[in-house]
Amino acid sequence: xxxxxxxxxxxxxxxxxxxxxxxxxxxxxxxxxxxxxxxxxxxxxxxxxxxxxxxxxxxxxxxxxxxxxxxxxxxxxxxxxxxxxxxxxxxxxxxxxxxxxxxxxxxxxxxxxxxxxxxxxxxxxxxxxxxxxxxxxxxxxxxxxxxxxxxxxxxxxxxxxxxxxxxxxxxxxxxxxxxxxxxxxxxxxxxxxxxxxxxxxxxxxxxxxxxxxxxxxxxxxxxxxxxxxxxxxxxxxxxxxxxxxxxxxxxxxxxxxxxxxxxxxxxxxxxxxxxxxxxxxxxxxxxxxxxxxxxxxxxxxxxxxxxxxxxxxxxxxxxxxxxxxxxxxxxxxxxxxxxxxxxxxxxxxxxxxxxxxxxxxxxxxxxxxxxxxxxxxxxxxxxxxxxxxxxxxxxxxxxxxxxxxxxxxxxxxxxxxxxxxxxxxxxxxxxxxxxxxxxxxxxxxxxxxxxxxxxxxxxxxxxxxxxxxxxxxxxxxxxxxxxxxxxxxxxxxxxxxxxxxxxxxxxxxxxxxxxxxxxxxxxxxxxxxxxxxxxxxxxxxxxxxxxxxxxxxxxxxxxxxxxxxxxxxxxxxxxxxxxxxxxxxxxxxxxxxxxxxxxxxxxxxxxxxxxxxxxxxxxxxxx
Ligand code: MG
Ligand code: MG
Numbered sequence: 001x002x003x004x005x006x007x008x009x010x011x012x013x014x015x016x017x018x019x020x021x022x023x024x025x026x027x028x029x030x031x032x033x034x035x036x037x038x039x040x041x042x043x044x045x046x047x048x049x050x051x052x053x054x055x056x057x058x059x060x061x062x063x064x065x066x067x068x069x070x071x072x073x074x075x076x077x078x079x080x081x082x083x084x085x086x087x088x089x090x091x092x093x094x095x096x097x098x099x100x101x102x103x104x105x106x107x108x109x110x111x112x113x114x115x116x117x118x119x120x121x122x123x124x125x126x127x128x129x130x131x132x133x134x135x136x137x138x139x140x141x142x143x144x145x146x147x148x149x150x151x152x153x154x155x156x157x158x159x160x161x162x163x164x165x166x167x168x169x170x171x172x173x174x175x176x177x178x179x180x181x182x183x184x185x186x187x188x189x190x191x192x193x194x195x196x197x198x199x200x201x202x203x204x205x206x207x208x209x210x211x212x213x214x215x216x217x218x219x220x221x222x223x224x225x226x227x228x229x230x231x232x233x234x235x236x237x238x239x240x241x242x243x244x245x246x247x248x249x250x251x252x253x254x255x256x257x258x259x260x261x262x263x264x265x266x267x268x269x270x271x272x273x274x275x276x277x278x279x280x281x282x283x284x285x286x287x288x289x290x291x292x293x294x295x296x297x298x299x300x301x302x303x304x305x306x307x308x309x310x311x312x313x314x315x316x317x318x319x320x321x322x323x324x325x326x327x328x329x330x331x332x333x334x335x336x337x338x339x340x341x342x343x344x345x346x347x348x349x350x351x352x353x354x355x356x357x358x359x360x361x362x363x364x365x366x367x368x369x370x371x372x373x374x375x376x377x378x379x380x381x382x383x384x385x386x387x388x389x390x391x392x393x394x395x396x397x398x399x400x401x402x403x404x405x406x407x408x409x410x411x412x413x414x415x416x417x418x419x420x421x422x423x424x425x426x427x428x429x430x431x432x433x434x435x436x437x438x439x440x441x442x443x444x445x446x447x448x449x450x451x452x453x454x455x456x457x458x459x460x461x462x463x464x465x466x467x468x469x470x471x472x473x474x475x476x477x478x479x480x481x482x483x484x485x486x487x488x489x490x491x492x493x494x495x496x497x498x499x500x501x502x503x504x505x506x507x508x509x510x511x512x513x514x515x516x517x518x519x520x521x522x523x524x525x526x527x528x529x530x531x532x533x534x535x536x537x538x539x540x541x542x543x544x545x546x547x548x549x550x551x552x553x554x555x556x557x558x559x560x561x562x563x564x565x566x567x568x569x570x571x572x573x574x575x576x577x578x579x580x581x582x583x584x585x586x587x588x589x590x591x592x593x594x595x596x597x598x599x600x601x602x603x604x605x606x607x608x609x610x611x612x613x614x615x616x617x618x619x620x621x622x623x
Contacts, residue, residue, distance in 0.1 A: 004028030022053035024254035061097035100139030121157030132163035161188035280374035283460025287487030290359035300353035312431035398512035443512035528566035
């Protein structure tokens with residue numbers, strides 16, 4: 001797969017963009033005209049930089065408003081194009097993108113369009129160049145790739161071909177089956193972008209909300225498959241206009257782009273009767289977290305231990321050599337690492353006591369590492385001493401580690417690393433917590449899509465629709481990624497407003513990280529009663545919430561009284577019901593949630609505003 005990206009997709013200067021594109025693993029780059037105009041050197045200098053970086057210049061773009069113009073605009077447009085051919089010659093760009101005409105002067109004159117394309121072909125061929133014609137979704141007379149293809153076909157000039165762009169086709173819901181009519185040798189370049197489904201003006205949607213394949217809602221995989229099926233083997237080039245990407249890190253966005261194209265090819269390769277075989281192991285199959293590891297100094301570990309005990313966890317065993325404690329309840333393992341050196345210690349110094357690692361139970365560890373490597377996800381490997389079990393993995397959100405443990409090997413690993421159960425009985429009542437329901441990770445607005453892509457491409461997770469949650473001091477965007485069997489659920493949260501709880505978390509924490517962990521239980525009232533008996537400090541919910549609940553859902557007043565008595569939040573979508581309660585934050589950083597799902601699949605988004613307001617109101621006593 002020949003991979004390219006348009007410079008307009010990235011932040012920074014042209015030199016920075018080219019370096020990021022090359023470092024991410026692309027073989028080609030589209031030069032957006034604005035990037036060239038603002039570059040202080042000559043086009044030949046850009047050509048030299050690209051050549052040094054091993055990048056082919058795949059396309060120069062855009063060129064607007066040429067076909068079917070009246071005179072004198074027509075002559076003027078051809079004159080302009082000749083000047084662009086001069087630039088391209090110096091730049092070493094073999095192809096220019098011609099957008100379908102948006103000028104109000106453009107004539108609805110199809111024979112004229114064909115004649116103009118043919119004349120353009122002659123002029124391009126004389127300069128050894130080619131022109132790719134693209135139907136803009138908002139083009140005045142041509143706004144459908146089927147019409148653009150018919151014009152290219154009828155112009156019938158070897159230097160005139162078609163450029164397809166997912167956004168322009170899929171935003172107008174043009175069926176991908178229509179691609180089967182296009183001849184591969186006339187398809188000069190393919191531009192790829194996804195986008196969330198939004199009901200808005202096409203131009204604004206395109207200019208601000210395009211995203212990497214997989215990050216949006218368009219049927220990009222179907223579209224790509226249709227293109228491969230006609231035998232196209234040219235460039236696949238990302239052309240992404242996105243406000244977050246423009247303010248994000250060029251190298252990070254470029255890596256995500258390269259990853260998204262590799263994952264797109266992989267998704268097509270796994271379809272029935274695919275035109276080609278997979279080139280990497282399949283998405284990592286994981287439906288369970290084996291453990292969550294906290295980094296904590298001794299002092300912090302004591303405070304965290306009190307909280308875990310109040311949540312009904314039992315300090316079960318110490319590590320055979322290290323200063324690490326295993327806490328357990330149901331199928332949940334919490335590991336608290338107080339080693340005076342190593343990764344967890346550095347993590348604690350940087351962030352304070354918090355989640356530094358998560359273990360995922362996977363079907364195939366070697367395959368998981370192979371897929372991570374193929375997607376350019378940094379691996380984590382540690383020197384292992386004699387008689388030590390290696391837990392390989394990758395770097396996850398905010399520098400946390402994501403370990404892979406082979407399914408079926410967990411008990412052997414626990415028995416080896418934590419061989420001696422402590423003699424002491426549990427110090428608190430069990431809450432009956434059974435498993436980890438979800439983990440909430442908070443990050444900056446700019447890196448939100450990047451971590452989403454990480455989970456989608458590495459694990460084959462799917463995403464839920466994004467919800468906007470009103471914090472008392474701004475909006476927070478929240479979206480979950482879920483494993484195919486929903487055994488693993490992770491909510492991603494980010495905010496553009498500096499004072500939301502999400503943003504303050506990222507500032508105080510020095511980066512992205514786990515902000516809350518939700519545990520599942522079969523009986524939320526029993527869990528709440530045990531938590532209160534254990535002295536767990538719960539987040540108080542205002543009485544007005546319960547009055548509204550009663551009115552909104554028509555709930556039995558005795559049920560509402562029970563909810564109120566335990567500070568339990570409630571949500572329902574028809575038959576399904578959700579119950580949730582929250583602890584206060586540990587060290588003003590991580591907090592815990594207890595949930596009971598009765599066929600409910602969401603995350604109680606309607607309650608998040610109440611929870612955030614309650615958290616904002618809470619001021620911990622001065623130390
Ligand atoms: Mg385009
Ligand atoms: Mg939650």
